[in-house]
Amino acid sequence: MKKIIWIFVTLLIVSCNNEVKDYVTLKGTLKNNGVEKITIQGRNGFSKEITVDSNGKFSDTLKVTNGIHVIDSGSDKITVYLKNGYDLNLEFKGEKFVEGISYTGNGAETNNFMEDKRSFYMSDLANPKTYFKLDKDAYEAKVAEAKSILKGYKDKAKNLDSIIDRMDVKNEKMFFDYIDNNYEKMHANMVRFAKGKVSPVFVNYENSNGGTTSLVDLKGKYVYIDVWATWCAPCKREIPFLKELEKEYHGKNIEFVSISVDKPEAHETWVQMVKEKELGGIQLFADNNFESEFITEYGINAIPRFILLDPEGNIVDSDAARPSNPKLKELFTELGI
Template identity: 70%
Template sequence: MRKISWIFALLLIVSCKKEKVDYVTLKGTIKTPNLEKITIGNRTYSKEIIIQKDGTFSDTLKVTDGIHLISNGKDRTTLYLKNGYNLNLKFKGEKFSEGVSFEGVGSETNTFLDNKRSFYLSEMGNPKTYFELEKEAYEAKVIEAKTTLQDLRDKAINLDSVIRSMDSRNDKSFFNYIAANYETNHKNLVRFAKGKKSPVFKNYENFKGGTTSLSDLKGKYVYIDVWATWCAPCKAEIPYLKDLEKEFHGKNIEFVSISVDKSNAHENWEKMVKTKNLKGIQLYADNNFDSDFIVEYGINSIPRFILIDPEGNIIDSNADRPSNPKLKELLIELGI
């Protein structure tokens, strides 16, 4: 009898053991008005989730563990999803990029990711913030940034090990990049400080015919995009640049794209300008990366953006990308 009771108790324990959940439960509240659906996905997975009229949503997803995008068109933010997570998302503003607060299983890892996203969108995540500083202030700023990031890691006690490892590598790459490029970029920022006369380009081939020089644009603000047809990050900025050009079209600013493709890629350049319906002034540098204008600005990586005032003076020799909302804010602030 005692043996039977023991077996019964064992069976009871086994039957009460928590069943492993092989899916993600996702729910939340969105502040974006009139939004009907959002998309969750990565390179191998995509699912649309319907948004109710009150802004709430709820669904289950069977995923491969990893980083996913939650998006509404171009407005997006990242999530780390893992089967077994049960997350409640509360968006902080109407735009996804304004951040999300999380509750439930998986919230600590995702809160950490949102905090890291905020860091890298802030001035402390912008290499130019460090390059502008003199040596002593630069070193102090690096220490401050590393301390801030370490505090975020220390607070995320139960951070997923995959994210912890990936995050450590990313931060190391960020600070290695700053250390390796500080001297050159600091000199360039001093040399090309705001208010100094900009180097000029002369007689660059214009896609629409003839040639164009910087002097032809005197009297207007000039936003220059240095790019190439083979550059993936350059091409990723194209939709944002087109939107910006459309919004400021007819105002006192010219959007100039300068291709540094080699001569044997000239046909590729023409084809891309035509098929992508690229706007603004599309120019072809006279000698790719060895063009005088490119060399004088010390440009050795692209995309690179430069903002010049109507008198040909530098406003920003390493301006924000079109995808960064701060650029539009600056153009409005300038009264364009």
């Protein structure tokens, strides 16, 4: 009889130990010791603050709606997949969240997969220009290389959460469909507007400071062109970075030119925004919005778009890095600007 009771007790203990928790356990150590708290944000308005001690350690439990959440330190953010029952330990690779996280514990496999994918989409392999600039054989080889890398990530994640798996399949298909559907046209454009080719020109665009400006007026200096519009949110997000660049390179051998492709009825909005936001550089209004010859010559149908020209009016990069991208200043340094 005692033996039967002990068997029952043992089974009960095992059953309790195997019971799935209805909450997430999250712990880790930040490498940035200046952070006093982090916030976990998720769907349906979910938000919870977690205290970080003087050694950068944190630990807490959260009852979540399963899905992608954001870890926010106030100046730094990164995504994590949380599901009730997960018991995750986060090892931050550097002081900045963008440097990545290694995960251990229940739920680590899915989150390490997401980290692998994030590193891919931050690399040149996620930049369509990497593929579009190649001839057909090299293009096909590069696509095969990228797909092989992504398959390797998936092969490692044998127990990938089904939600992330479905999202990943959809996103990967969208990415490669875009590359494939646009290769011929974009490759032709990149050949046509390759480095060293003579740039199309704009003539007599209205200048916010009065009069008009043509590209030929700027000969003798590098010209960094920002094609934007007052209604374009991504364009406006670049404005603070562009203003900083203009300030840093003031007096150097480069002109910063912003060309608005707003429609005529938005002209006054453009005038007011230039004034209110104290936009620097050379602020121009295109002569026929997206139908302006300069815009159509470059095949621009999405903004913001940035173009860098050399002092002779030749193309350095027809689809240059944004002001917020550190690679732009690296290019300026290489050019001796």
